[in-house]
Amino acid sequence: MTDLTKVKEWLKDADAVIVTAGNGMAKEEGLDILSEENFDDEYGKVADKYDVHTIGDALDKKFDTWDEQWAFWSQLVNEYSLEYEPSETMLALKELLKDKQYFIATSTFGHFFENAGFNEKRIFNAFGDWTRMQCSSGVNHGQKDDREVVKKYLEGKGEVPKCEDCNSPMELHMPLNANFFPDTDANTRFRWFLTGNEDKKVVVLELGVDETSPQLLDPMVKLVEQFPNWHYVAADLADNDLPDDIQKRSAGFATDSHDMMMKLTK
Ligand SMILES: [Zn+2]
Structure with a gap:
């Protein structure tokens, strides 16, 4: 049984909060x-032609044409x-972080945290951002916003975007193949944030990170083990999923991110 009062205290006292968010949060x-x-109802043509029936499978599929x-x-x-509208979970997170130093490391790639109004300089999209x-x-020629391309396609006037350096077709900034180059600037900002807060009171708040994004899980737990003023609070892990040596400084809600955020903000 998680001691809610204790967790709320950690958050209240925290100099900084590091949010990790994976699949569970994307679902929210x-x-x-x-x-x-x-x-199949929404994307029938694609489902029939390529025999894919989930967004994940469809993203992995190479289509016949770039168009x-x-x-x-x-x-x-x-x-x-x-067309994104922030969920109740997201709004609760905003409320919780409104007076805090924070950094968000996420594998969600849907631009949710930026759209919800969090500081873009305080977000690292580990799996890119579509x-x-x-x-x-396959050469790193940088990244560009694709939202104007998307809008043109929706108007029926879409054209395959081309790289300004080499004229190759552009693709989503996601690890769909071996060509993915993570956002190194954001990654560097994240590392500086971690380093700068080593001695501070920090809560790592894990929102639905599962085995599909292991880099947001074990390395963060290891940091909490290393720094005595840090705490680990997890939505979907149970207390006994967390290492023995941080039991007193950690809490597992064994639920989903919505339920945890409601408990933390009420
Ligand atoms: Zn290029």
């Missing part, structure tokens, strides 16, 4: 990449990111 924001529900690919990607980016695009040549 409406994007469940592993779900077959509604996929088809961008038409499909545009639908996804529009539905989940351009509102941005990168060169498909």
